[in-house]
Amino acid sequence: MTQEWQQAGLTADQRADIVVKAMTEEEKFAWLSGPMAIPLGDEPLPEGAIGSAAYYPGISRLGIPAIQQSDASLGVTALGNVRPGDNATALASSLLLAATFNPEMAERTGALVGQEAFAKGFNVQLAGGANLVREPRGGRNFEYLSEDPLLTGIMAGYSVRGIQSQHVVSTVKHFAVNPQETGRVVVSSDLSEAAMRESDLLAFEIANEVGQPGAVMPGYNLVNGEWASENAFLLNEVLKGDWRYPGWVMSDWGATHSAAKAALAGLDVQSGANLDQQAWFAEPLRAAVARGDVPQSRIDDMVRRILRSLFVVGAIDHPAQRHGDIDYMAHRLLAQREAEQGIVLLKNSDAMLPLRRGAKQILVVGAHADHGVLAGGGSSAVTPVGSLRLPGVDFMGIQTDKVFQPSSPLWAIRAESGAENVDFVSGDNLDETLKQAKKADVVILFAEEWRSEALDAQGLALSDEQNTLITAVAAVNPQLVVVLETGGPVTLPWIEQVPAVIEAWYPGSGGGEAIAGVLFGRVNPSGRLPVSFPASEAQLPHPQQVDPESTTSLPGMPVKGGIIHIDYQVEGSDVGYRWFARTGQTPLFPFGFGLSYTTFTRADLQATAEQEGVQVSFTLTNSGARAGAEVAQIYISPTDGRFVPRLAAFQRVELQPGECRQVVLTLEPRVIACWDEQQQAWVIDAGRYDIVLGQHASDVSLSVQIDIAARRFGYCRAE
């Protein structure tokens, strides 16, 4: 039967309007709140649900499919083993993706996730983690991209674009300023409007522009004392007002706290309602409509937003097929290519790397490298068939595992090294490890740091055992490479004793092969740090963390009514490298840093400021003997020091040996501007600015100055 919305020439808005008009109130409310579609306790799976984060019934008489929602940014998950035996490709952590500085890679890997979601029957992917890494110990930083709003926004946006190219809606989440897990439902991120607009909100704003996500998920946290899911400033004023966001806002699971208040603040759907105190968007919302507290038009608006997004990505014209036809080999190879671009070479004394092929004896130590590579935990953890699962954390009543994905660095090193012998020891027995290490030509030691949703890192140090092991091995065999598999920056107290260090993050389904490729030179490392590595926690704006046991007595963290207020105004919009610049501190490794097996030269930096914006041009040359990729980074700051240098443009450039390329980039105007709260506008002050083409955030070797005219721009607001 042809539906009215199928007439030719209709826009997504018109089609959504037609369907909303035809829907009954029952049908509408069936879409406004729903339980987690994973059996919890005795609750059965809703009929028709595949088994995933959420399910909302279809309306077959109108030709509208059910909404099946799955997690997350790094691949299609099966939380709580809800679909036993289900395979999936695991992408590397988002930090690794950001380290590629390659939007095209974000789009391609996003499309991979969208394709797998579609082939498993899902039409909404709860992806697009776009929070800034404000708290380097945050448990979910591996799901987020970086400490910089431009890099985060662009990479998140392209990833969303990739997912949505497969007729699958993507979210961006967790809107906004949601940097830590400890006390995640009672933590208020307190920050001025200007600082927020210039940092965390800017990341989401750019992600929305680039990716046009069909849905936005507010975080569990509060922002300036109001829960994100009922925060009228965030949802109505900024997102739906200034940014004219046309999609729907779905709460996080168990993060809705009211009916009328949330509905009037801009929340459209209560997700995971069985985890909340009440199914707020069911009877209580109906009652609020009946009382006249919430207009009926608002209910229609909620449903229209959902339909519009589904129509825009083609999820209704091309309903997700549960055909399971997925080329896992091809996907694994793409995951490997991603990891190869995002692994960061941190240290390489005396060009120890790449390792010579054909050694006699290589010893591989630690981190279950005989089996696979570490993955971050929680709702985003992808579990390819063959994963090693160790006890993890329990959250939302679901036992989740610590997962090692099946891409064994040991086997990849065996394949890549051409060595006579490659042995493995777990590292648990120090004496045995040292005995073996002494005999080896080279030792490759894997160090791990596991983070998870609901589990912040308690400090930035690796475990004492691992630090002791690394120091002891370095003492008996200086031919040592340390490979880090971490959920963010860690401190490296042994850095002086170890000649070569690689940051492999959580490298995903092709991680083992990618690491081996970098170690033996098949891959020339090109990843750049998307987060600063502090020398110690004392350098951070918040040296102390919230104590998970006692949420009462920490300095700077007052508790009001059970809510913990964290004062992010300390650093304001100067997150990460900007904080280091503002305070004149030297990090262990700066944002944007990463070594290569070749060398690059930069020259001819020029800048022009025209009506259309500020443009820079420069030449990059690969002055070494190997093909490689450089990440050009442009930082800008006013010469009077009103603000510290900010990343205003970047580009990853691949160059053959001796190749020279001219690059032209346009700077992001909102990075040159500051948000003026009185004028409610972005304001660029007239004056002289320094423009730096840096190898990283602390490199000022090549710069020019430019005069920029005053400019003010804002949003069209209805008076």
Ligand code: BGC
């Ligand atoms: C997470 C979300 C996720 C949701 C559904 C929540 O715990 O915060 O990121 O999408 O669960 O699984």
